[in-house]
Amino acid sequence: MYGVAHFLKNSKKPEIIPIVVILGGALSGAVYMSVRQARAPDVAWDHKNNPYPWQDIKEGEQVKLFALNQKYDGRWERTKW
Structure with missing residues (x-):
């Protein structure tokens, strides 16, 4: 800088x-x-331990970048890297 x-x-x-x-x-x-x-939830970094990370998303979690007029209970967070 x-x-x-x-x-x-x-x-x-x-x-x-x-x-x-x-x-x-x-x-x-x-x-x-x-x-x-x-x-993002559909990106798999660890294919051996978690081959389908999108299956960990619960109903009502927000995974979209931008959503108009939609109410979600919570926001999705990656727990496994």
Whole structure:
């Protein structure tokens, strides 16, 4: 992070700042979505001990990324990695 701050401080062109901000936002959004999708209930990381992780989801648990006008009792959490 020191390199980016040093680059922005020593840069004489202020038009570089929006590019860095937009790229930083896009990269952090991509990392967030990647982590979120890797922890989804239908992703199986351990095929020997838990080959069907989607069967551990109980009725009324929210597993969707975005749900409109739906009431859920609880949110699904991964217990086994």
